[in-house]
Amino acid sequence: MTEKRTEKTGTIVALPRKTGSAPTITDVAELAGVSKKTVSRVINREALKASTRVKVEAAIEQLGFVPNVQARALAFRKNFVIVLFIHDSTSPMAMTFQRGVLSAIADSEIALAARPLDRSAPHLLSDIETFLTRQKPMGAIFLPPLSERDDIGELCQRMNIKYIRVGSAQLDMMSRSVWSNDREAVMAVVRDMVALGHRRIGFVRGPAGFRSAREREAGFRQALQNAGLPMDETLFADGEYSFESGVRAGKVLLTAPVPPTVIFASNDSMAAGVTRAAHERGLNLPGDLSIVGFDDGPVAMQLWPSLTTVHWPIAEMGALSVRKLVPEMVLKSGEMADDLPSMVESTLIRRESLSDAKT
C-alpha cells in the first residue's frame, strides 16, 4: 500500500493507487518489498541474487513500469540519444544511413536525433558544440563530408563524447571509424570494363574536397595503370555529385573527338545525368555507350537502362556505427564489441547499363 507522510501535519494518508501518473521505481520497490536501489540494479542489469531479481521483475511486469528516461538522463548526465550530423539532408545517402541507424536502435531505449548542418557554415563548430551540450548524447555520428574534418573529432574528444566518423576511407582510429573500401570497389569495376573490351573509359569526378571523390578517382587511376591503359586527361570531367553536373559532364565527354565507350560516374545522380546526356544525343544504350555509377541509390533501378553501379552499403554502415558506439545497449548476447568490423565492402551490382564494347 502506498503511503505518504505529509510534511505539514505528519499524518499518514493512504494514496488511492494514483491513476494519472505512471508507476515509478518507488512503487516497484514497495510492491517487491525491496529498496529503490535494488530496482535500479535490475533496470541496469547489475549483479543481483536471482531470487531478488525475479521478485522485482514480477513487480515491474505487474505495474507496467517503464523507467523514466528523462530522470535517468539527468542522473547519468547523459541522454539516451545518438546524434546524427548530416551535411545534406536531401541526399538519399543520408536517408539510407539513417534507416540503418534506426534499425539498430529499434528495440533499445535509444532515440535518434538528426541534425543537418552546412559544412561551410561560419559557426559550424560552435553549432555542433551547442547541440552536443544540449543533447548530451550517448554518441555522435558524422557523415561525409562533415566526417572529414579533424577539428570536429577533436571537439568531441574535448567534450568527452564518443563519436564515429563515416567515410570512404579510414578517417580516425579504428574505434571511431566506419568506412567502405571505395577505392578497391572502383578498381574492380574498371577490371570488369576492361574484361568486356572497353579501352576508352570516361570518368566523372565528384566535387573537390570530398574524400569519397578522391578515393574513387584514385581507384580509377590505379586500375587504369594496372590494366596498362593510358591516362588520357580528356576522358576526365568534373562533377558535383548532382544530376545537373552529370548532364554537363556527359555532354563534355560525349562531344570529344574520340568519345569513350563507357563512362564511370562517381555517384548515381551523375550517372543519371550522363544517361540523360546520352539519350539527348540519341545514343543507343548500352549499345553505343555503357554507363556505370556508384551508390546503388533508389534511382539506379529506375533508370532506363537500369544502372550498373557499385552498391555502397550505407545502411549497414549506419547499423554498424551504432553497434560500435553503444555496444552495451544494442549488441545481442554473445556478440562481442571487439569483433565488430570497421570496414564494409562496396560491391558491384550488374544491371543493364554496362555491356561489352562494340568492336
Place this chain on the structure above:
Amino acid sequence: MTEKRTEKTGTIVALPRKTGSAPTITDVAELAGVSKKTVSRVINREALKASTRVKVEAAIEQLGFVPNVQARALAFRKNFVIVLFIHDSTSPMAMTFQRGVLSAIADSEIALAARPLDRSAPHLLSDIETFLTRQKPMGAIFLPPLSERDDIGELCQRMNIKYIRVGSAQLDMMSRSVWSNDREAVMAVVRDMVALGHRRIGFVRGPAGFRSAREREAGFRQALQNAGLPMDETLFADGEYSFESGVRAGKVLLTAPVPPTVIFASNDSMAAGVTRAAHERGLNLPGDLSIVGFDDGPVAMQLWPSLTTVHWPIAEMGALSVRKLVPEMVLKSGEMADDLPSMVESTLIRRESLSDAKT
C-alpha cells in the same frame, strides 16, 4: 564566489570555478544576486521586472549558461522532442517530410526522434504507446498510412499527447491535421491532358487501403466525368506504389487492344515503372505515350524523359506540422498560430513526359 559546506566536517570550501561541469541555474542566480526561481522565470519568459531580467540575462551571457534540457524535461514531465512515426523508412516521401520538420526546428531546442513502424505489425498500438511513454514528447506526427488509423489518434488523446495526422485529405479535426488537396490536383492534371487532346487516359492505382490512393483515383474519376469521357475500366490497372508494380501495370495497359495515349500513375515510382515498360516496348516518349506521375520526388527529374508530375509539398507539410504542434516554440514573433493553414496545395510540374496527343 561559489561556496559549499561539506556535510561531514562542516568546513567551508571555496570551489575554484569548477572547470569541468557546465554552469547551472544556481551559478547564474548567485552571480545575478537573485533566486533560482527568478532565473527560471527568465528562461521561460515569464513576467518579470525589466531591470531584474536584464541583470539575469547579463549573468547568463557572462557564464555561457545553457539550461539543462534533461532537468527541464524531468521537471516539466515533457521531453523537448517531437516524434515522427513513419511507415516505410525507405520512402523518399518520409525523408522529404523529415527534412521539412528539421528545418522548422533548426533554431529551437527541440529535437526530432524518428520511429519507423510497420502498420501491419501485431503490437502496433502498444509499440506506439511504449515509445510515447518513454519519450514524453511535445507532440507526435503520423505519416500515411499510419495517420489513417483513428485508433492511433484516440491513443494520443488518451495519453494527452498533441499530435498531427498527415494525409491526402483531412483525417482529424483541423488542429490535428495537415493535408494536401490531392483530389483537386489530379483533377487539374486530367483537365490538362484533355486540353492536350488526350481521350484515352490510363490510370495506375495506388495500393488498396491507402487514403492517398483513394483520393487520387476519386479525383481522376471525377475529372473524367467532368470532361464527359467514358469510364473505361480496362484503362485502370492496380499498383502498389512501387517501381515494379508500375512496370507490371504499364505492361498491362500497353498491351490493351486500344492502348491509352497517356498514363497517369498515382506516384512517381510507378510512373518510372510505366516509363520502363514503355521503353521496353520500344515506344517513343512522349510522342507515342505521355506519362504523368505524382510526388515530384528525386527520380522525377532524373528520368528520361523527365517526368511531368504533381508536386506534393511534403516538406512544407513537415514544417507546417511542427508549427501547428508547438507554435510557442517555433513561430516568429508576429506569427499567429491561428493563422496557420491546415491544407497545402499540390501543383502540377510540367516537364517533358507529357505532350499533346498525336492525332
Place this chain on the structure above:
DNA sequence: TTGTAGGCGTTATCAC
C-alpha cells in the same frame, strides 16, 4: 548482496 542518504538541474507551490 542489499540498503541509506544525498545529489543531478530544473520547475511548482505557496508564501512574503
Place this chain on the structure above:
DNA sequence: GTGATAACGCCTACAA
C-alpha cells in the same frame, strides 16, 4: 514581483 522549499525519478557513493 520575488524567494524558500519541496518535488521530479533516478543514480552514485558509501555503509551495512
